[in-house]
Amino acid sequence: xxxxxxxxxxxxxxxxxxHIGGLExxxxxxxxxxxxxxxxxxxxxDAAGTIIYFNEHLPEILGxxxxxxxEHFSVFNPPDQMEAVSQFFQRALQGETVHYTARGLHAxxxxxxxxxxxxxxxxxxxxxxxxxxxxxxxxxxxxxxxxSEIRSQLExxxxxxxxxxxxxxxxxxxxEPSPSLLKFLGLREEQSSIEQQxxxxxxxxxxxxxxxxxxxxxxxxxxxxFEQELSLLTSDGSYQLLRLKAVRRAGHAxxxxxxxxxxxxxxxxxxxxxxxRAQARDIYEAVNxxxxxxxxxxxxxLFHSQGFLHxxxxxxxxxxxxxxxxxxxxxxxxxxxMRKFMQRLLQGHAETLQYxxxxxxxxxxxxxxxxxxxxxxxxxxxxxxxILHDITLQKAYExxxxxxxxxxxxxxxxxxxxxxxxxxxxxxxxxxFFVLSVSFNRITEINxxxxxxxxxxxxxxxxxxLNDVKPDEVFLGHLGGDEYALLVSTDxxxxxxxxxxxxxxxxxxxxSIEPYALFAxxxxxxxxxxxxxxxxxxxxxxxxxxLRRSRRDDHSAFHHYASNLDIDYYRRYRLEQDLHYAIxxxxxxxEYQPKVDSWTGKIVGMEALIRWQHPEWGRIPPNDFxxxxxxxxxxxxxxxxxxxxxxxxxxEWSKTGASLVPISINVSPKRLLIPGFEHQIEQTLxxxxxxxxxxxxxxxxxxxxxxxPMTSRTLESVSALGVRIALDDFGKGYSSMVYxxxxxxxxxxxxxxxxxxxYDDAKAQAIVKSILYMANEFNLYVxxxxxxxxxxxxxxxxxxxxRIQGYLFSRPVPSDVxxxxxxxxxxxxxxxxxxxxxxxxxxSVPGKIRMLTHHTExxxxxxxxxQAHQTSTKVLYFSTETPLPSHAATCEIxxxxxxxxxxxxxxxxxxxxxxxxxxxxxxxxxEQIMRFFQSLRYTx
Numbered sequence: 001x002x003x004x005x006x007x008x009x010x011x012x013x014x015x016x017x018x019h020i021g022g023l024e025x026x027x028x029x030x031x032x033x034x035x036x037x038x039x040x041x042x043x044x045x046d047a048a049g050t051i052i053y054f055n056e057h058l059p060e061i062l063g064x065x066x067x068x069x070x071e072h073f074s075v076f077n078p079p080d081q082m083e084a085v086s087q088f089f090q091r092a093l094q095g096e097t098v099h100y101t102a103r104g105l106h107a108x109x110x111x112x113x114x115x116x117x118x119x120x121x122x123x124x125x126x127x128x129x130x131x132x133x134x135x136x137x138x139x140x141x142x143x144x145x146x147x148s149e150i151r152s153q154l155e156x157x158x159x160x161x162x163x164x165x166x167x168x169x170x171x172x173x174x175x176e177p178s179p180s181l182l183k184f185l186g187l188r189e190e191q192s193s194i195e196q197q198x199x200x201x202x203x204x205x206x207x208x209x210x211x212x213x214x215x216x217x218x219x220x221x222x223x224x225x226f227e228q229e230l231s232l233l234t235s236d237g238s239y240q241l242l243r244l245k246a247v248r249r250a251g252h253a254x255x256x257x258x259x260x261x262x263x264x265x266x267x268x269x270x271x272x273x274x275x276x277r278a279q280a281r282d283i284y285e286a287v288n289x290x291x292x293x294x295x296x297x298x299x300x301x302l303f304h305s306q307g308f309l310h311x312x313x314x315x316x317x318x319x320x321x322x323x324x325x326x327x328x329x330x331x332x333x334x335x336x337x338m339r340k341f342m343q344r345l346l347q348g349h350a351e352t353l354q355y356x357x358x359x360x361x362x363x364x365x366x367x368x369x370x371x372x373x374x375x376x377x378x379x380x381x382x383x384x385x386x387i388l389h390d391i392t393l394q395k396a397y398e399x400x401x402x403x404x405x406x407x408x409x410x411x412x413x414x415x416x417x418x419x420x421x422x423x424x425x426x427x428x429x430x431x432x433f434f435v436l437s438v439s440f441n442r443i444t445e446i447n448x449x450x451x452x453x454x455x456x457x458x459x460x461x462x463x464x465x466l467n468d469v470k471p472d473e474v475f476l477g478h479l480g481g482d483e484y485a486l487l488v489s490t491d492x493x494x495x496x497x498x499x500x501x502x503x504x505x506x507x508x509x510x511x512s513i514e515p516y517a518l519f520a521x522x523x524x525x526x527x528x529x530x531x532x533x534x535x536x537x538x539x540x541x542x543x544x545x546x547l548r549r550s551r552r553d554d555h556s557a558f559h560h561y562a563s564n565l566d567i568d569y570y571r572r573y574r575l576e577q578d579l580h581y582a583i584x585x586x587x588x589x590x591e592y593q594p595k596v597d598s599w600t601g602k603i604v605g606m607e608a609l610i611r612w613q614h615p616e617w618g619r620i621p622p623n624d625f626x627x628x629x630x631x632x633x634x635x636x637x638x639x640x641x642x643x644x645x646x647x648x649x650x651x652e653w654s655k656t657g658a659s660l661v662p663i664s665i666n667v668s669p670k671r672l673l674i675p676g677f678e679h680q681i682e683q684t685l686x687x688x689x690x691x692x693x694x695x696x697x698x699x700x701x702x703x704x705x706x707x708x709p710m711t712s713r714t715l716e717s718v719s720a721l722g723v724r725i726a727l728d729d730f731g732k733g734y735s736s737m738v739y740x741x742x743x744x745x746x747x748x749x750x751x752x753x754x755x756x757x758x759y760d761d762a763k764a765q766a767i768v769k770s771i772l773y774m775a776n777e778f779n780l781y782v783x784x785x786x787x788x789x790x791x792x793x794x795x796x797x798x799x800x801x802x803r804i805q806g807y808l809f810s811r812p813v814p815s816d817v818x819x820x821x822x823x824x825x826x827x828x829x830x831x832x833x834x835x836x837x838x839x840x841x842x843x844s845v846p847g848k849i850r851m852l853t854h855h856t857e858x859x860x861x862x863x864x865x866x867q868a869h870q871t872s873t874k875v876l877y878f879s880t881e882t883p884l885p886s887h888a889a890t891c892e893i894x895x896x897x898x899x900x901x902x903x904x905x906x907x908x909x910x911x912x913x914x915x916x917x918x919x920x921x922x923x924x925x926x927e928q929i930m931r932f933f934q935s936l937r938y939t940x
Contacts, residue, residue: 003044006053008119010046010128015576016632020131021097038133044121045130048401049073049089052129058911061114061136063107068352072401075394076105092118101137113141124632128200154871168246170219171254174198184260186235204231204239214246218256224248229263290388294321296346296373296381311367311388313359324607330608331364341369345384348373366395408478410456411463416540419477419485423536426475426487427529434496435527436486436558437543438466438503440511440520441551443482450516457513458482462520465506474499482520483547484550485540500524500558507556523550524558529616532561570859571883575620576628579612583641587613590645590850593810594821595783595805598797601826605662605783607698607805607811608646610638616885618911626668635668642666643684647695649815651688655725658822664696664726672699673710678717686719692722700728701739714741719744724781731771740778748775752786755806759791793829845936846867847895847914849880852905854889868895871929876906876918886911891918895932902932 007018017024034244040060043054050072059066062076077085081102088098097119103111114134121129164184164468167176177187177302185202203211207230214226225247231239242260249255290307294300301308301319309315316325323342330338334355341353352370359365368389374382406418414422426433440462447455462482475487478686488499503524525547527533532542546561582588588610595605612620629635642665655830670675685692697718719725726747727739731754739745750771757764768784775782784796809827821827848863866880876893884891889908894901904925906918920926 003053006119009052012123012126012128016124018128019122037706041134041136043090043132043134045073045132047093047127047129049086049130058134061112061134062104065352066455067249072398074397074401078103078105078111088116089130092120093127095120095122095651101141104134110184112136113138117840117900119705124713127602142826164242167249167252168215168256168258168260169254170215170256178256184234202233203287204233207231210694211244215256218246218248224584232260232628252421287517292386292388294371294386295383296384297349299323302383308388311365311390312357329357329359331358338830341371345371345373346381348375348381355393364392365390366392372798376545410459413463413478413484415477416479416485419475419479419487419540420536422475422477422487423529424476426489427534432490432531433529433646434488434499435529435539435543436488436496436500436503437479437525437540437547438484438486439523439547439551440482441523442518442520446513446518452514454513454516458511458518461511461513465511466503469502469506471499479540479544485543496526500526504558521554522556523547525550525561526558527561551569570854571617572624572628575614575617575625578614579625579628579634582625587615588638588641588645589613590642590649591814592818593805593812594810594818594827595661595803596809598784598793598801598804601809601828603661603821603825603827604803605664605696606818607664607666607812608642608649610642610666614806614886616887616889617883618886630668630670635670636674639668639671640680642793647684647690650690653819653822656819656823659825660694660818661822662694662696662724664698666698666728669700669711672714673708675710677714678721681718682721685723693724696724696726698726698728698749715743719746726783731767737774740774740780745780747781747783749805750782750784755784755786755788755792755796758795759789763798765795768796768801771920772799773799775844790829844879845895845897845933847878847893849878849891849893850886851884852890852892854885863894865891871926871933873926873930875909876904876919876920876929877912877915879915884908884916886916890921893918895929897932897936900932900935902928904929 004068009017011018015312019025038055038057041055041057043058044049046052049730051070054066055071058069062069064076073085073089074082077867084100086104088100091098097117099115099117101113101115104114106112113136115137117133119131119133120127121131164178166172166178166181166191166212169176175181185199185329200208200212207228211228211230214223214228217223218226225245227246228244230242230244232242236238241263241818243263245259246256247259249257251291289308290305290311292304293302298528299320299322301316304315304319312329316322327335327338337353338355341351344351350370350372352368354366354368355444357365368391370387372385374385376382384487406415406421407413408415423435440458443455443458446458459478459482463476463478463484466476466484470486477485477487479485486499486503488496490496504522507520507522510519511517525543527539527542527544527546529539533539542561549559550557591611592606592608594603595607596602597604610622610626612622614620626635626638629638646663646665648664650660681695685695699715715725724746725744726749727745728749729751730748731751740748748771750768754764754768772782774780781803782801783803783805784801785805787793787796787804787808789808792806793804793808808829810821813821844867847868849864849866850861850863851859853859864880864882866878866882868876868878878893886908890905891908892903892905894903896902902925905921907921908916909919910917920929
């Protein structure tokens with residue numbers, strides 16, 4: 001599998017960047033060559049530990065063919081180190097980069113020593129897999145052991161006459177003799193040093209040049225050790241074959257430790273080791289493997305070990321292993337694979353096959369058959385060497401791992417992959433069925449408010465409630481969060497509505513998580529097989545599209561999938577793509593809403609509010625694009641842009657002579673978790689020569705609820721600069737009082753929900769009065785938000801609220817208007833209704849609209865409501881609550897009044913006074929719409 005394809009199987013998002021060990025890989029398809037052509041072995045595990053990608057070096061190291069390497073890492077590890085390797089893997093899954101040395105099981109069953117690095121693969125803050133690098137250090141490990149052996153024998157050189165040890169200076173070429181060397185050369189012990197030439201003269205001419213070459217490489221620093229066999233002239237005038245080992249001396253960079261020993265004993269040791277290995281191999285083969293030689297032409301077994309009988313439990317008649325005998329014992333599911341296996345062998349290819357043996361008593365045994373053809377000198381096949389292993393236990397373990405990988409840990413339900421496999425198995429039955437995506441819509445809120453422990457209780461409780469309510473024949477699985485999927489066969493009910501209504505009834509009963517009893521708004525989306533799709537993944541996707549529609553309702557509801565692409569999903573997708581370029585294309589801008597003294601109207605501050613003017617979708621509300629930015633790192637760039645733009649505007653106002661007041665900007669909770677934010681604020685204030693007291697950061701309770709130490713340190717550092725910290729939406733959250741004590745809060749903004757009911761709600765007045773009293777005691781600056789009427793203003797004045805913000809004094813305005821306000825310094829209250837322009841015409845005709853194309857993309861969407869207001873011979877003016885592109889979109893429109901129904905196709909060319917302008921694509925349809933409007937009676 002290619003690296004790009006492997007990443008697609010584990011990633012959580014198509015657009016969010018992937019981080020490997022902290023390195024961001026934003027374009028996977030362009031990274032293929034980089035990962036594939038590394039000099040070390042590269043591989044990628046999924047979260048379950050199965051290899052899903054590797055480069056060409058991993059097969060070289062382990063000796064397996066490429067198609068056999070897509071296995072769990074346990075297959076390639078000796079049993080005695082599985083626990084340790086699994087712990088390193090789990091540490092990587094927890095986000096840690098780990099380095100360790102382990103042994104790998106080679107295809108021919110010998111062990112290789114590997115230096116391994118495991119790094120987490122992360123996306124959107126979640127570890128989705130593990131990236132591994134391995135280097136074969138078998139040789140290096142052996143050298144380390146050899147060096148250790150040399151060091152351990154240094155103390156024994158005097159007692160072991162066969163061993164000669166001395167030190168050689170690589171710069172001066174002097175030899176520091178040892179008694180063993182002097183004795184070997186027949187020299188006097190009084191000599192303190194030996195010239196290099198004295199020793200070189202004794203080396204056989206055949207070995208002289210190779211030895212000098214290796215010494216020069218060591219002197220030049222190109223190697224730290226080497227080994228060589230050579231013949232050396234002894235004191236008795238004969239040449240003796242020796243093994244020379246040279247290792248750079250520890251603590252002496254320019255000296256080498258030289259060890260000479262007689263090869264005769266080494267050869268004996270080698271023969272002994274070879275014999276012991278052969279004995280061990282015989283025992284291993286007798287217990288775990290079957291060795292045989294088979295004539296592929298006749299099928300005759302030329303040789304077999306006892307293991308052959310252990311695996312097959314019988315021998316074929318006359319030792320003829322023909323197709324009839326073999327296929328009668330192989331599971332029918334593996335017959336085709338076995339035939340192809342035999343064809344490849346007859347063509348001279350070495351092959352490995354795993355298949356099942358079925359026995360008369362019903363037992364099934366898994367075996368792995370590795371066959372290697374042996375050829376005559378003329379190129380024809382002489383016979384095949386076969387090695388069979390009983391891998392039944394391994395397969396059982398793999399199946400256990402697979403089942404664990406298909407099960408959600410918290411709920412115990414089948415996970416999304418298991419759902420997809422179940423859908424595919426249901427499709428094989430060719431029976432229609434429904435896919436229901438069900439959401440309880442509260443997991444994020446519960447995690448933020450009560451912690452992830454309570455969130456896990458919520459998941460367990462909702463899963464149990466669904467399991468109790470659903471019919472027995474309905475399959476239930478877990479999608480993620482508190483979202484689930486059910487598969488409902490039409491054998492249960494021809495209409496799925498009763499099942500959906502049964503699930504909606506869950507919302508009427510509380511769900512207990514200690515010590516709370518919580519209600520949930522249940523949302524359901526439904527797709528059908530085969531009407532909506534014959535692809536398992538698409539069926540789930542379509543049901544989720546319908547689920548998003550259900551979430552728009554403010555009550556529990558279900559919706560059927562009705563189109564190929566939901567317009568909101570398409571709009572969200574386009575906005576998410578275009579948001580990456582909004583800053584560089586100068587599409588973002590700020591508007592400013594003043595804060596005033598509640599009695600005098602004097603401007604005492606302002607809030608900078610970000611806006612996005614999209615070239616096709618018009619003005620995008622912050623609530624639409626700010627959450628999109630927080631799904632990636634874009635929120636950092638946007639937040640920094642707001643800081644820069646606000647300070648730059650304040651600097652420009654100061655040059656006009658306007659009286660500056662503090663300006664507040666909203667800060668994303670995630671921005672406080674990025675180190676260095678306080679330094680950026682300080683640099684920006686310095687660059688625009690602004691006093692820190694003129695800047696205020698507005699944060700929400702979401703920034704504080706996780707109680708992250710980085711958030712606390714950042715707020716303390718920002719406050720130390722003199723910048724004020726404001727807590728927005730105060731009174732709306734769960735523990736705002738605690739935050740005032742724990743964090744350096746200077747300002748509290750009373751949530752706008754209190755302003756809505758403040759005039760005639762005694763409880764709201766009592767809460768606001770308590771907030772104002774507490775703020776006075778804590779010496780906090782207070783602002784009330786959302787003031788839109790004189791009655792609301794009078795009530796807040798009566799409660800002695802000192803400062804307010806709202807439409808009553810001003811909507812958010814452009815910078816030039818705000819400049820005039822600052823020069824004027826005082827604003828007067830105006831009823832909010834008088835500030836709004838009458839953009840909705842009194843004359844309108846109801847109708848339906850659906851988008852057909854946008855640029856080069858075509859859609860089949862459901863109809864949405866619209867109001868048509870006026871028409872010309874070329875353009876129809878209309879409004880709709882469904883957001884549409886303001887350019888390059890073709891739509892079908894149906895208008896009806898009484899019994900009249902007319903249809904036309906228009907291309908949206910822009911917006912004017914809050915209305916879309918649709919240019920007719922057909923003159924005949926334009927005339928029909930004109931006559932339709934003329935036939936209507938206008939009622940003022």
